[in-house]
Amino acid sequence: MSLLPKLPIEEKISCETCSSRRHAWFKQCSQKDLEHFQLLRSTQTTLKAGDYLFMEGDTPNSAYTLQEGWILCFKTLSNGQRQVLSVAFSGDFLGYRTKMNQAINYSAMAVTDCRICSFSEKNIIQLLQHSPELIQSLISIQETQANTCRTRLTYVGQAPAKLKLAYFLVDILNKLKMRGVDINQSIDFPLTHEDVADAIGITSVHMCRVAVELRRANIVDCRHNHIRVHDFEALKELAASVF
Amino acid sequence: MSLLPKLPIEEKISCETCSSRRHAWFKQCSQKDLEHFQLLRSTQTTLKAGDYLFMEGDTPNSAYTLQEGWILCFKTLSNGQRQVLSVAFSGDFLGYRTKMNQAINYSAMAVTDCRICSFSEKNIIQLLQHSPELIQSLISIQETQANTCRTRLTYVGQAPAKLKLAYFLVDILNKLKMRGVDINQSIDFPLTHEDVADAIGITSVHMCRVAVELRRANIVDCRHNHIRVHDFEALKELAASVF
DNA sequence: CGGACACTTGAATTCAGTCAATTCGCGTGG
DNA sequence: CCACGCGAATTGACTGAATTCAAGTGTCCG
Numbered sequence: 001m002s003l004l005p006k007l008p009i010e011e012k013i014s015c016e017t018c019s020s021r022r023h024a025w026f027k028q029c030s031q032k033d034l035e036h037f038q039l040l041r042s043t044q045t046t047l048k049a050g051d052y053l054f055m056e057g058d059t060p061n062s063a064y065t066l067q068e069g070w071i072l073c074f075k076t077l078s079n080g081q082r083q084v085l086s087v088a089f090s091g092d093f094l095g096y097r098t099k100m101n102q103a104i105n106y107s108a109m110a111v112t113d114c115r116i117c118s119f120s121e122k123n124i125i126q127l128l129q130h131s132p133e134l135i136q137s138l139i140s141i142q143e144t145q146a147n148t149c150r151t152r153l154t155y156v157g158q159a160p161a162k163l164k165l166a167y168f169l170v171d172i173l174n175k176l177k178m179r180g181v182d183i184n185q186s187i188d189f190p191l192t193h194e195d196v197a198d199a200i201g202i203t204s205v206h207m208c209r210v211a212v213e214l215r216r217a218n219i220v221d222c223r224h225n226h227i228r229v230h231d232f233e234a235l236k237e238l239a240a241s242v243f
Numbered sequence: 244m245s246l247l248p249k250l251p252i253e254e255k256i257s258c259e260t261c262s263s264r265r266h267a268w269f270k271q272c273s274q275k276d277l278e279h280f281q282l283l284r285s286t287q288t289t290l291k292a293g294d295y296l297f298m299e300g301d302t303p304n305s306a307y308t309l310q311e312g313w314i315l316c317f318k319t320l321s322n323g324q325r326q327v328l329s330v331a332f333s334g335d336f337l338g339y340r341t342k343m344n345q346a347i348n349y350s351a352m353a354v355t356d357c358r359i360c361s362f363s364e365k366n367i368i369q370l371l372q373h374s375p376e377l378i379q380s381l382i383s384i385q386e387t388q389a390n391t392c393r394t395r396l397t398y399v400g401q402a403p404a405k406l407k408l409a410y411f412l413v414d415i416l417n418k419l420k421m422r423g424v425d426i427n428q429s430i431d432f433p434l435t436h437e438d439v440a441d442a443i444g445i446t447s448v449h450m451c452r453v454a455v456e457l458r459r460a461n462i463v464d465c466r467h468n469h470i471r472v473h474d475f476e477a478l479k480e481l482a483a484s485v486f
Numbered sequence: 487c488g489g490a491c492a493c494t495t496g497a498a499t500t501c502a503g504t505c506a507a508t509t510c511g512c513g514t515g516g
Numbered sequence: 517c518c519a520c521g522c523g524a525a526t527t528g529a530c531t532g533a534a535t536t537c538a539a540g541t542g543t544c545c546g
Binding site: 075076077078081082083085097098105106135136138139140142143145146147149150151152153154156157158159200201241242243 | 318319320321324325326328340341348349378379381382383385386388389390392393394395396397399400401402443444484485486
C-alpha cells in the first residue's frame with residue numbers, strides 16, 4: 001500500500017463540501033459567492049506522487065488550489081542542488097502570477113498523490129472583478145507567503161542546523177494540526193531526509209546526523225515516511241530559541 | 244561631509260516631479276489619478292542615517308514609499324544576529340500589511356539620510372477603492388518582493404560565499420543602474436561589510452576575505468562606503484553561475 | 487524474497503566562524 | 517591643516533560545523 005490512499009478519479013467535489021475550504025482562497029466567501037466561485041472553477045485534476053504540477057520556466061495559464069496531498073515548491077540550481085521554498089498543504093494556493101503569461105520561476109512537484117482544483121486566468125480575472133473579498137484574500141495570501149519566506153530566509157541564513165530543523169518541523173506540525181491531524185501519534189510524513197535538507201539548506205547526510213540527535217534526545221523521530229513527536233514542548237522551545 | 248548630501252527639510256515634492264515616481268507604486272497612474280493620489284498622501288518626512296522607519300513588533304498605521312536614500316529591512320534573532328531581508332531604494336514600498344493593525348515582523352532602518360512619503364491606512368484604503376490599477380500594482384509589488392525573497396533564500400541556502408556575494412552585488416548594481424547610476428565609476432555604497440554579510444548569511448570576517456578575493460581578481464572593489472566595478476561581465480558571470 | 491531507495495555511520499576534508507591584534511580611512515576638533 | 521579617535525576593514529591562527537566520499541544497514545513494496 002502506498003503512503004496515502006490512492007485518490008480515486010472521483011466525481012468533482014463541490015466547493016461547499018471540499019475539505020480544503022477552510023484554508024483556501026475562498027474561505028471567507030458567502031454561500032452565494034461560493035456558488036459563483038464553483039461555476040468558474042476550471043477543472044479538478046489529480047497528480048500522482050512524483051508528478052510535476054508545473055516546472056520552473058513553464059507558463060501555466062492556471063493557478064491552483066491544492067485540495068488534498070503534499071506539494072513541494074523548489075528552485076533548482078545550475079549544479080543540480082535544490083532549494084525547497086515551501087511545502088504546500090490542503091487549501092494552499094499555487095502558481096498565481098500577476099501576469100499569467102510570464103514564466104514561473106520555481107517548480108511544484110507532488111510528493112504524494114494530490115487532488116487539485118485549477119482556475120484559468122480568465123476565470124481568475126472574472127472572480128476578482130466579481131468579489132472584492134477575493135482580492136483582499138489574494139493579497140493576504142501573498143502576504144503570508146512572503147512572511148513565511150522571510151522567516152525561512154532568516155533561519156536558513158543564521159541558525160545552526162539543529163535549530164533549522166526544529167523550526168521547520170514545528171512549522172509543518174502546526175499546519176498539520178490546523179488541518180485536524182493529531183500530532184501526538186505517528187503521522188504520515190512523506191518528505192525524505194533529502195527533501196527536508198534541501199528546505200533548510202544543509203546536506204542530507206548532515207540532516208541525518210541532526211535527526212539522529214533529536215531522536216536520541218527523545219524529542220522527535222522523523223524517517224521512513226513517518227514522524228513521531230515525543231516532546232512537542234521541547235521541539236517548540238528549540239524552534240522558539242531562534243528568534 | 245557625510246556620505247550623501249544632507250537632505251534639506253524642503254518643501255513637499257509633488258508626486259509628478261518626484262524622482263522615485265518611475266519605480267513607485269503609482270508608476271502606472273494617469274495624470275488625473277496622480278493628482279488624486281497626491282491629495283491622499285499623508286505626510287512627507289525625512290530620516291537621518293541610522294534612524295528606524297519602524298521596528299519589528301511596531302504597528303505603524305502607515306505604509307511608506309521611499310523617495311530617496313537607502314533603507315535596510317531585517318529580522319533580528321534572539322542571539323543578536325540579523326538577517327537582512329532586502330535593501331530598499333528610491334520608489335520601494337515598505338510597511339504595508341493587509342491588516343495594518345497587526346504588528347510588523349521585521350525592522351526597517353535608514354542607512355543614509357532618507358526622504359519618505361507616508362500613506363495612512365485610511366488613505367490607502369481609499370486609494371485602492373478609487374483605482375483598480377493601484378490594486379493591480381500593489382499585488383504586483385508583493386509578487387516582486389516574494390520573488391526576490393525566494394531567490395535570496397535559494398542562494399543563501401545553497402551557494403558558496405563567493406557566489407552569494409556576487410549575486411547580491413549584481414542585484415544591487417542592477418537596481419542602481421535602473422535608477423540612472425553610472426556603474427562604470429566609483430559609486431556611493433553605504434553598506435558596510437557587516438551589512439552585506441548579514442544579507443547573504445555569512446560573518447563580516449568571511450565577507451572581508453571574499454571581498455578581498457574579488458578585489459584581487461580585479462572584478463569589484465567594495466569598501467569604505469564606495470563600490471567600484473572593474474569587470475561587470477565577470478561579476479555577472481559569477482552571479483549567473485548560481486542558477 | 488529481492489531490489490531499490492532511504493537512512494546511517496565513519497573518516498577525512500574544507501569552508502566558514504571565532505578570537506584577537508593590527509591597520510586603514512574618514513570625520514571632528516584643535 | 518594636522519592630529520586624534522573611532523568605527524570599518526584586514527589579517528593570522530585556530531576551531532568547529534558541515535560537506536564529501538564511501539561503505540554499510542534498514543525498510544518498504546512489488
